[in-house]
Amino acid sequence: MVTPVHIRPKDDEIYLDCNATTPVLPQISRAVSHTMEQVFGNPSSSHITGLQARYILDNARRLGCEVIGAERGQLVFTSGATEGIQTAVLSALTAVRKQGQVTAGKYLLYGATEHKAVPQALAHWNELLGTKAELKAIPVDRNGLLDLDFIAQHLPHALMISTMAVNNETGVRQDLATLEKVIRQHAPGVPWMVDCVQMLGKGQLQLAQTSIDYAPFSGHKLYGPKGIGFLYVREHAAFTPLIIGGGQEQGFRSGTENLPGIAAMHTLFELLLDREQQVFKPVATLGAYREQLLAALRTAFPTLELNHAFEYSVPTTLNFSVRGVPSRDIMDVFDAANIRVSSGSACSSKVTRSYVLDAMGLDDWRSQSAIRLSFGPATEQATVDAACARIEEAAQALRHSCLLLSDTNEDFDSELDGVVQLRFDAQCCYLVIDRSAREMAVIDPIPQLADRIEKLVACQHYRVKAVVTTEPQGDDSTAAMLAQLLCASGCDAERDNVGWPLAAQADCSTPVDCDVPTDGCLLVGNRRLYRVGSRQPVYLLSSPIEPTAGARVDFAFVGEQAAPQVLESVLGEHTLVCRKWDDDFAIASQLRELKGEG
Template sequence: MNAHLDEIYLDANATTPVLPQAIEAASRVMREGFGNPSSTHGTGLRANALLQDVRDRATRVLGAEHGRVLFTSGATEAIQTAVLSALCDLRERGEHAGRLLLYGATEHKAVPASLAHWNSVLGLGCRIEAIPVDANGRHDLAFLRTHAPHASLVCTMAANNETGVISDLRGIEDALAACAVKPLWLVDGVQALGKLALNLAHTRIDYAAFSGHKLYAPKGIGLLYLRNGAPYTPLLAGGGQESGLRSGTENMSGIAALGAVLEALEQRDAFREHAALHAFREQLIAALRDALPELAFNTPLDLAVPTTLNFSVPGFTAKELLDLFDAAGVRVGTGSACNSSKASPSHVLLAMGIPAARAASAIRLSFGPAATLHDIAAACERIRACGAALRRSCRLPSANADTAPQHGLTQLVADQACTWLLADAASRSCVIIDPVPQLSARLEAYVRCQNHRVLAILDTRAHAPHESARAALAATLADCMAAGNVDAFGWPAGHRTVTLADGERAEALTLGGIVLARTTLPGHAADSLAYLAGTPDADERLPADAVRYAFTGDAILHGAPERAGAVHAALHKLTATIGDDSLLCPAHDVHNRFVTTLAAERDAHSPHARTPQSGDTLITDKTDAGSEQSNEPIHDAPPDRRSSINIAPDALRGFLREQPDALLVDVREACEHSFSDLPVVDTRILNIPLSRFAEGVGQWLGGSEQRPLVFFCRSGNRGMAAATSLRRLGYAKAWNLAGGVALKATA
C-alpha cells in the first residue's frame, strides 16, 4: 500500500494511498473509457453507464435510497454546497426564519469557514455559534436542545478527524426532532466512510459530505448526499451536469477509482472488520506505551473509531516527535492536515478542555481500514525503536549507565527562551543556566541519564522576565546537586577567584579544565549578571580571547530601539572582558540566531547598522516550523546571499565534486540522526544538532580557515537556520541543502 518500502504511513486521516484496483480503474477509464458522459454517442453512453453504476454503488454504501448522491471535487465543495443551499433557503424564507447557525466546536475548519463566508456573501447577518463539547469531545446535547429551536442550520461531524471521536448522531437527531421548526442538518461524514455503518435514509440528515482521498481513492473526487426535499442551490452553474445540480464535466477517472473503492468496501475483500481494526489499535497502543511511558491519550478509546489515536508526551513538542517518527520512516500527523503548518494548539483538543500546552504537543496516529497485520507489526517495531533512540540520546530516562558522556555546550529552547547546559565529560559535571519550567523534565532526564553532578543551577537575573525553574529544578535534582548554600542567583559560595581582562577579581566555578566566572552586566537591569566560560592562565587570569562563552541573559537583544542605551552599556562592559569571537549566549533567541559574537553585535548596534525591513522573513521555529519550505528571504543576509545559500538536491553531487573538503552537517537531533540511511557522498557526514550548534560554531569560527559546510535536516528549515546564523557571524562558506532529506529521493 505504501509508495516506498521504507515508509510506514500512519497519517490516513490526512490522506490515504490509492487502492491498486482504484488506480487500475482510473487508468482504464483514461485509456479506454474517456468519453464524456453527456455525449449521446456510444463512447459517451458507456461513460454515462459507468457514472450511474458508481452512483448506484455509492447510494447502497451510504444507505441513501431516499435521497440523491452527487459527485463533487471533495468534501470541501460538498460542505460549501450544503451551506449555500441552506442559507439561500433561509434568505428566501425571510425575517422570521431562524437566524442562528450552529456547528460543533470540534468541526473541521471547512465548516465554520463556509458558514462565515456564505453568511457574509449573502448578507444574512446570522449569528454563528459553536456547540460546546464535553471532555470526550462529544456535543453538549443540553446546549443543543436549548439553542436548536432558534437555528436554521446545524452542522456536526460523524467522526472527528483529529481524535476519532464518534458523535452521538442519534442524540443529536432527537434534539433536532424536538424543535417545532426543525433546522436543516449537515453532517461531515469524511472520517466515517469505511469505518462506521451508514444508513442515511433512516436518519433526518439533510446533507452529508464525503471525500474520496480519505478512503483510498485519489484526490479530487467526493460525494454530497442530499435528502429528498432538502433545499438545494447549485454551487456551480454551467452545462447542467448532474441533472443540473452540479455543472462541470464529471471527473470520470476519479469517479471510476471511487467506484472501485466502494466495490471493495461492499465486498470487504480489501478492508478489515472492526474486530481486526481494534486489535491493530491495541498493538499500536502497547508499542506507544513501551516507547513513551509518560504519554497521555487525548482520544477517549471507548468512544472513537479504532483507526485513530491522538496522544501527547510531557516534555516533548509535537514537532519533536513528528521529526523523530519521520526520521524512522513513520509518517504521523500533528492534527488536521489542513492546519498542521500552524503552530497554534489544536482547536479540537482545546474545545475538549485539554490544557493548551498538552494540546500543542499532540500527535495524531491514524491508519486506514485496509491496513494489514504486516503494516501494524512494522509500525510497532519502529515506534519501539524511536523510544530506544530517545533513551540513547538522554531524552527519556534510561537505566543504561554506559551512556557516553557529552561534553561542551547544549542549548535548549522553549517559546524562544533559552536554557544552557555546560558539561565536562571527564568529571561528569555540569552547570545549568537560565532554566525555564517547560524544560525541567528534559533537563532532569538528561542529567540523570548522563550521571552528571550539577555544580550549580544559575539565573542571569534574580527577577528574570521569564519564570525561572531554578529552585524547583534544584529540589528535583537534589541528589545530583553539589552540596552548599547558594544565593538568589543560584551561585554557590566558597569557590576560586580569577582576574578578568578588565582587572576585575571575579568569583569562579571550576568545571573540568575551564572556569565559569560571574560578573555584573550593566544596562539591562540592576541585578543582571553575565557568566564567562573559558580557560584561565597559570596566574588565574582569564584573558579576553580565552573566553569561549558569555552567558548574557537578556542584556543584548537586537531589534529593540527603546533598549539601545542599555545594550550599548552591556556591550561596553563585554568589550573590556571578552574577545571579538567569544560567543554570546542569550536567555532569549527571538530571531533564531542561536548564538552571536561580540563583533557581530557591535556591528549590529552601530549607527550604520541595517534596520530590519518589513519584507524580511524570519525562520522562527528551530524544529522545522510552518510550511517547511526554505526558499524565503533570509533576515540579516545581504541580497546576494538570499539565492546562493540554498543547494538544490540534484546539485549536491556537483557541489561536493567542486568542494572536495566540504562537510555535510546533519543538524537533526541525535535520536533522529540515528535512523539516517544517507550514503556518504565523497565526504563525511557529521551530526551536530541545533541543540549543540553553539558548540560547533565555536569550533568553526576558531578554525584557521573556513571549510565548506552544507547543513541539512528533514525539510530544510533547520539547515537554513544554521547556515543563515553562521553566515551572519562572518562564516561565508555555509550552505543549506534545500528540501532536506525529505527530498533525497529526488536527488
C-alpha cells in the same frame, strides 16, 4: 529535472496518517487507469462511447446510494468534501432568504471541533448572502461530545446546524441518533449538515432513515484518488447549485464529470458492498491493531497520555501527547524511523496547537504536543507488526543515543545559542547557552522539562555553570536535583537555597550597568550572569562583552515576588524581562507603571 514519475516513497516507509489521506488501492488505481485509457467518453455524449461512460456514472451513483443507505434523495458527485460543504451551506442559506425569514441575530450553529472548512464556509456565505447571522460554536465536553443542552437552547433561533460524524483529529464519533432527537424536538425544519468524511468505511450509514439534509464525503480518505467526492442531499431538502452552466449531474453540479474519479468510487463502493471481500477489516480487528500500537507507543514514551477515550472513537485513530516532549521532537523520532504520522490536522500543519483539543478543555501541553496516528480499514496485520517493531527500535535509540534525526538531518538542539525559553503550560524555563564555549546556565527549571534539559546537556556536552531559581527552593526541588545531575564540579556542593554558587563572586571582575549592588556573577561564555538580592533574586544577563569592557543588561530574569523598586533599578532601555510565568498582561502593566504611563 525531477518529474512526477521520479517521486516515490521510501521503500521501508510505514504510512500511519490515513486521516489526512490514504494511498490508492491497486484495484481502484486500475479502475482509474482503465477508464482514462479505454472509457474516455463524455457521459453527456449520445454515441456508444458516451453511453459507456454514462453507464459507469449512473452505476456508481446507484452503488453509492446503497453504501450510505440513501434509497431516497440525491447523490451528487463533487470534487471533494469541501465542495460538498460549500454547496450545503449555500443551499440552506439561500432557501432561508427565499422564504423571507428574518435572519439578522439568528444563529449558524456548528460543532467547536468541526473541520475548519465548516465555520469558514458558514462565515463566507453568511457575509456574501447578507444573512447577518451569528456564528456560534457548540461546546464539547472532555470526550469531544457535543453539548446537547446548548443545542436545545439555541436551535429555536438557528438558521442551520452543522455537526460531524467522526472527528478527523481524535476519531471521536458523535451519537447521531441522539443528536437527531434533540435537533428535531427543538427545530423540526432546521437544515442539518453532517460531515461524514471520516465515517465512510468505518461504520454503517442509513441516511435516508434519518432527517440529515446534507452529508459530504471525500474519496481520498478511503483509498480513492484526490479530487473526487460526493454529497448526499435528502429528498425535498433545499438545493442551490454551487457550479452552474451545462446541466450535468441532473442540474445539481455543472461541469463535465470526473469520470476516472467516479470509476474509482465505483470500485470502492463495490468493495464496501461485497460481504466476501477481505480488503476492509472488521471493527474488532481494527480495535486490536490500535491496542497493539498503543502498547508499543507506551514502551517508547512511558509518559504518554491519550487525548480521547477509545469508547467514544473509531478504532483507526490514536491521538496522544507525551508530557514534556514537543510534538516536533516526536515527529522527528517517527520520521527518523520512516513512520509517517501527523502533529494534528494535516490541513492545519502550520498551527502549533490543536483547536480540537483546546475545545475539549484539555491542558495546554497536550494541545501543543499532540500527535495523531491513524490507519485505514484496509491496513494489514504485517504493517502494524512492522510499525510496532520500528517504534520499539526508536525507543531503544532514544534511550541510548543523543540523536533525534529527521529526514532533512536537522538537529535543532545543536543550534541553540544565547537565551532560550522552554515552556510547559504557562511556566517558562530559561537556558543561557554559549554554544562556542559549550557552557550553559539554567534558570527556573520545570520538572516536566528536566529530562529534555538533561539530554541537551549530555548530547551537546555543555558545562553547566549553575541551576538557579527566582524563588527559594528545598533540597528536594527540581533545581536541586537537576544541579546534582548537571553541574560542574563544586556547583552541586556549594550553593544557596536558590541554587546560586557561593563561589560566584570570583568571576565578577566586570561591573554591570545598573543602580543596585549585585551579589556576584558567573561567566557563561562571553556573557555574565549577575544576581541582585538573595531571597527573591533577580538575575541579570549582560550582552557579550570584552574582558575589560562594561556590561550592559540585556535580560532580566524575575520571579513573581520581585520588588518593583528593584526592577526599576535594573531595567535598562534595552532590557528584556523574562518571567517564570508567561503573563504578558502582567509584564506590560508593570512596565507601564515603572515608566509612569499609568
